[in-house]
Amino acid sequence: TIFILLSLSILRFDAGRFVLGPLRRMLKIVAWYAKNPLLPLPKRERNFDMSTSTKRSSIFSRQSIMTQNEIYYESDDDETVQQLGNFETDALINTVTKITDLMRRCWGVAGANIISANLARQEGGLSSSFNPTVPGEAAYALFAFIGINNFDSHLNALRDEIMILINDIAAVLHEEVYRWGYEDSGQCNKNLGGAFLMVYKIGAVKEVIEKLQQAEAVIFSRRTTKLRRRRSRRSIMSTTKTSTLHARGFSATLTGAAADKMSGSHLDTIDLSSLPGMQKFTDRALLGLLKTFVGIHRDKTILEWNDDIRLGLGVGAASINLLFGMDAGWAVEGAVGSEYKIDATYLSPHVNMASRMMSATKQYGVHFLLSERVQKLLSENAKGTLRHLDTVTVKGSSVQQKIFTYDAKARHDFFLYSRTESQADLDSERYSTSIWQTDQDLCAMRSHVSDEFIAAFTRGRDEYLAGNWPQAIELLLQADNLMFQAQVEEGYVTSMAESSFRNLNNLNMSDDREESQERLALG
Numbered sequence: 114t115i116f117i118l119l120s121l122s123i124l125r126f127d128a129g130r131f132v133l134g135p136l137r138r139m140l141k142i143v144a145w146y147a148k149n150p151l152l153p154l155p156k157r158e159r160n161f162d163m164s165t166s167t168k169r170s171s172i173f174s175r176q177s178i179m180t181q182n183e184i185y186y187e188s189d190d191d192e193t194v195q196q197l198g199n200f201e202t203d204a205l206i207n208t209v210t211k212i213t214d215l216m217r218r219c220w221g222v223a224g225a226n227i228i229s230a231n232l233a234r235q236e237g238g239l240s241s242s243f244n245p246t247v248p249g250e251a252a253y254a255l256f257a258f259i260g261i262n263n264f265d266s267h268l269n270a271l272r273d274e275i276m277i278l279i280n281d282i283a284a285v286l287h288e289e290v291y292r293w294g295y296e297d298s299g300q301c302n303k304n305l306g307g308a309f310l311m312v313y314k315i316g317a318v319k320e321v322i323e324k325l326q327q328a329e330a331v332i333f334s335r336r337t338t339k340l341r342r343r344r345s346r347r348s349i350m351s352t353t354k355t356s357t358l359h360a361r362g363f364s365a366t367l368t369g370a371a372a373d374k375m376s377g378s379h380l381d382t383i384d385l386s387s388l389p390g391m392q393k394f395t396d397r398a399l400l401g402l403l404k405t406f407v408g409i410h411r412d413k414t415i416l417e418w419n420d421d422i423r424l425g426l427g428v429g430a431a432s433i434n435l436l437f438g439m440d441a442g443w444a445v446e447g448a449v450g451s452e453y454k455i456d457a458t459y460l461s462p463h464v465n466m467a468s469r470m471m472s473a474t475k476q477y478g479v480h481f482l483l484s485e486r487v488q489k490l491l492s493e494n495a496k497g498t499l500r501h502l503d504t505v506t507v508k509g510s511s512v513q514q515k516i517f518t519y520d521a522k523a524r525h526d527f528f529l530y531s532r533t534e535s536q537a538d539l540d541s542e543r544y545s546t547s548i549w550q551t552d553q554d555l556c557a558m559r560s561h562v563s564d565e566f567i568a569a570f571t572r573g574r575d576e577y578l579a580g581n582w583p584q585a586i587e588l589l590l591q592a593d594n595l596m597f598q599a600q601v602e603e604g605y606v607t608s609m610a611e612s613s614f615r616n617l618n619n620l621n622m623s624d625d626r627e628e629s630q631e632r633l634a635l636g
Contacts, residue, residue, distance in 0.1 A: 261307050293400045400544075503515070527554070561600050
């Protein structure tokens with residue numbers, strides 16, 4: 114009898130240690146990702162090393178190991194220490210972990226619903242059938258397109274090595290976007306070779322509407338009378354399914370179903386700036402892109418590419434530059450494709466607008482272009498660093514909107530302001546709106562912008578928008594001179610280049626005046 118009991122005890126120990134325990138771990142991994150596919154695995158699962166599993170139980174007493182196994186088997190505490198054997202179940206656990214981690218990295222935030230829907234369990238514990246093309250979800254987000262300038266030229270010069278350059282740039286871009294994104298909101302949705310789509314998800318439409326309603330309730334509750342406070346308390350206690358949303362002149366009664374079926378025009382009328390914490394959210398998103406601009410011109414690996422003779426076409430040093438475009442608004446996130454191939458993506462006119470902003474940077478000769486929607490969501494300190502560049506009408510829309518730029522200039526001395534990763538993380542954690550006037554990187558990249566330049570450009574832009582071409586040309590050329598002079602004083606332009614610039618500028622001014630006079634004469 115004693116022998117039988119001892120044998121059963123050993124079998125129970127081995128079954129729990131080598132079969133049931135690992136299986137439970139695998140189920141926990143799947144359940145973890147079904148709940149939120151964007152979260153990384155718990156530290157214990159990520160740090161699971163098969164080399165540790167080769168340590169045998171001889172260093173412990175048999176009784177202590179049985180006790181540990183019993184605690185793990187009967188407890189759901191993920192922090193419980195365990196010893197696993199180097200068997201097939203170990204390899205299976207690692208495989209499941211790697212696959213789920215690859216899914217999270219490849220599909221990103223847009224594919225989160227696809228992963229959740231297919232990993233989640235139905236009632237009764239049965240897994241749902243595989244359905245990659247789950248319905249999309251409307252969400253609000255900031256969208257940023259980042260393009261590699263002169264990508265086609267780099268591709269022709271590097272050929273198969275272009276992948277190395279893209280990955281080197283992505284390493285800098287992704288690190289800064291993830292670091293500065295508010296509460297890990299910054300996600301890379303697509304790597305398109307010569308361009309990257311970064312998404313800062315604000316929340317699903319339903320969630321955003323609920324937050325707006327809560328903020329509205331807080332604001333108006335401070336101004337109500339005691340009678341209205343009592344009515345408000347009674348309405349909170351009762352179950353209400355309808356509410357009134359007031360946002361920028363838009364007033365509509367919404368139900369849960371109606372909120373999901375709002376048209377794109379209605380979604381565009383919601384004022385996202387009234388969301389609590391929206392300024393901080395947008396500031397940090399833009400800061401991540403600005404820090405990427407600095408990082409590209411400071412990273413040693415990227416700087417080595419600038420010396421590659423193939424990129425310089427044999428006539429001089431090349432320069433790896435990025436172009437940035439941003440817009441804010443709604444989009445439908447989900448899967449596009451069929452059961453054979455799907456892509457997790459965002460579909461929206463605001464995604465297209467961000468792409469157009471990026472492309473238009475070449476026409477305006479700047480590195481950054483931001484839509485008016487993004488500008489309105491920034492803090493006042495951040496708005497003060499932007500320059501109203503133009504007012505345009507976008508294709509497919511009759512509404513005029515302002516576009517803004519951040520005057521970022523690449524410098525060869527960005528390395529002087531280098532920060533370690535821990536220091537950069539600390540800067541991100543200590544964010545405040547004063548960073549726009551105190552951060553060394555931000556001050557350095559805008560050192561060529563003076564108050565005199567801003568004043569001259571503003572007058573020239575206003576004349577240009579009013580159709581007063583001669584005055585606009587004169588003022589804008591004056592602004593060019595002021596910015597160029599600031600660069601000379603900074604030591605970025607030689608005296609010979611300055612003389613050439615002035616001669617060319619005077620020639621352009623005389624030509625423009627003659628052309629303007631001819632147009633006026635012709636009516």
